[in-house]
Amino acid sequence: MTNLEHVLTAAQHKEVIENNENVMICCGRMGPMCIPVYIAMDELKAEYPNIKFLDMEFDSPDAHVIRNAPECSRFMGLPFTMYYKNGKVAKATTSIQNKEQIKAILDQYLAS
Amino acid sequence: MNTNHFDVIVLGGGAAGLTAGIYLSRAKVSTLILNEGMVGGQMVLTYEIANYPGIEQTSGYMLSLTMKKQAETFGCVVKQNVIIKDVNLEGSVKKVVLSNNEEYTAKAVIIASGGSSRNLGIESEDTFKGRGISYCATCDGDFYTGRDIIVVGGGNSALEEAVSLTKYAKTVTIVHQFDHFQAFEHAVEAAKQNPKINFVMESTISGFYGQDQLDFVKIKNLKTNETTDRTIDGVFIFIGYMANSTKFQNKVHLNQRGEIPTDEKMATNIPGVFAAGDVREKQIRQIVTATSDGAIAAISAIEYIQNQ
Ligand SMILES: Cc1cc2nc3c(=O)[nH]c(=O)nc-3n(C[C@H](O)[C@H](O)[C@H](O)COP(=O)(O)OP(=O)(O)OC[C@H]3O[C@@H](n4cnc5c(N)ncnc54)[C@H](O)[C@@H]3O)c2cc1C
Numbered sequence: 234m235t236n237l238e239h240v241l242t243a244a245q246h247k248e249v250i251e252n253n254e255n256v257m258i259c260c261g262r263m264g265p266m267c268i269p270v271y272i273a274m275d276e277l278k279a280e281y282p283n284i285k286f287l288d289m290e291f292d293s294p295d296a297h298v299i300r301n302a303p304e305c306s307r308f309m310g311l312p313f314t315m316y317y318k319n320g321k322v323a324k325a326t327t328s329i330q331n332k333e334q335i336k337a338i339l340d341q342y343l344a345s
Numbered sequence: 346m347n348t349n350h351f352d353v354i355v356l357g358g359g360a361a362g363l364t365a366g367i368y369l370s371r372a373k374v375s376t377l378i379l380n381e382g383m384v385g386g387q388m389v390l391t392y393e394i395a396n397y398p399g400i401e402q403t404s405g406y407m408l409s410l411t412m413k414k415q416a417e418t419f420g421c422v423v424k425q426n427v428i429i430k431d432v433n434l435e436g437s438v439k440k441v442v443l444s445n446n447e448e449y450t451a452k453a454v455i456i457a458s459g460g461s462s463r464n465l466g467i468e469s470e471d472t473f474k475g476r477g478i479s480y481c482a483t484c485d486g487d488f489y490t491g492r493d494i495i496v497v498g499g500g501n502s503a504l505e506e507a508v509s510l511t512k513y514a515k516t517v518t519i520v521h522q523f524d525h526f527q528a529f530e531h532a533v534e535a536a537k538q539n540p541k542i543n544f545v546m547e548s549t550i551s552g553f554y555g556q557d558q559l560d561f562v563k564i565k566n567l568k569t570n571e572t573t574d575r576t577i578d579g580v581f582i583f584i585g586y587m588a589n590s591t592k593f594q595n596k597v598h599l600n601q602r603g604e605i606p607t608d609e610k611m612a613t614n615i616p617g618v619f620a621a622g623d624v625r626e627k628q629i630r631q632i633v634t635a636t637s638d639g640a641i642a643a644i645s646a647i648e649y650i651q652n653q
Binding site: 262263264265266267268269272273276307308309310311326327328329331332333 | 406426478558
């Protein structure tokens with residue numbers, strides 16, 4: 234449904250974060266808190282060519298790799314958004330973020 | 346040709362702004378829609394729309410995508426996720442400056458900046474967003490299965506969402522500032538009949554506390570000023586909407602609630618400046634009234650340009 238590349242399996246998730254230096258994955262549903270994040274990510278693709286932008290369906294069984302990540306243990310708002318640097322979680326956020334908030338995180342944690 | 350000059354600039358790309366874009370562009374009037382946030386506005390917050398004539402049922406997201414596509418098909422330029430830094434609405438050439446210092450000019454402007462959900466204005470509210478504070482029952486309700494939660498508000502959204510949250514939560518406490526509700530009687534009755542729901546009236550939340558997630562809130566009784574602590578797993582806030590008009594303060598006349606008064610043609614007190622949708626002073630705020638406003642504002646703007 235989104236214009237982003239989709240992460241469908243836990244194996245693909247592992248492969249993506251291990252083989253790309255900078256990765257942002259938004260794990261959500263097609264709801265009002267998630268859609269604005271997908272749209273912002275889609276717009277940011279051109280601005281940040283060194284970052285891979287993907288989504289993952291929150292309710293897919295394999296999304297346990299994000300749902301159960303220690304960084305998300307206190308999260309209670311969709312979407313769960315993960316920022317990976319060299320295969321490790323650099324930052325994780327819960328609930329809606331606007332484009333400016335996402336850009337600030339990308340600049341601080343991934344772009345450098 | 347100056348590519349940054351348009352006949353009309355529409356500020357806001359919700360139902361009102363997109364409709365204005367459709368009408369203007371179809372009339373071959375060059376139009377730019379500038380939208381802070383993503384196009385669609387409040388429509389995107391609505392999972393299911395069942396009262397927009399001609400469409401039995403759709404999601405707000407799909408409806409807004411269709412409206413955007415319609416506007417673009419007629420040649421309307423739509424820029425979303427921009428930040429408006431300044432507007433100059435006086436004179437025959439109106440100017441809009443973005444945060445990246447891009448400047449756009451037009452002969453007329455339609456303000457269609459809609460409304461946003463009110464928050465409680467407590468500093469710690471943002472800290473606990475997604476960590477115990479939510480604004481969307483459909484999105485986050487299942488995280489609170491078997492938990493104790495509070496719903497803040499007394500309008501239709503608050504009472505309807507409180508009832509829907511009882512599907513998940515062990516208890517739902519409605520905290521409301523007045524001694525009566527603003528919601529329709531049937532919504533109030535449904536909440537009162539629900540054994541999981543209890544009420545704390547004439548009270549508000551005055552603080553959110555916790556480590557990594559919300560642990561407890563302070564509830565202040567507005568009559569006695571007494572404050573009590575209450576351990577809680579989550580708080581859902583539905584305390585209404587307010588006009589997005591702060592950027593137009595001192596630029597166009599606003600009423601006490603920050604809404605823009607207009608005449609029947611959607612004209613404001615400034616020549617060549619029109620307002621449409623929820624940002625306008627009016628009684629009924631729905632998609633169908635926003636689209637109606639957008640169409641009228643567009644036609645009035647065309648008339649204004651032709652008479653210049
Ligand atoms: C949860 C919910 C459910 C609803 N359900 C229904 C329903 O079922 N049926 C129905 O008919 N109505 C419903 N409504 C009401 C309806 O969605 C609104 O009345 C209507 O969408 C308002 O449209 P608008 O274009 O005036 O404003 P908005 O939808 O608020 O759009 C305004 C846009 O302008 C942007 N903006 C803000 N400030 C600026 C600025 N300074 N410059 C540029 N852009 C700016 C905003 O980000 C937004 O994208 C619902 C509303 C909510 C919140």
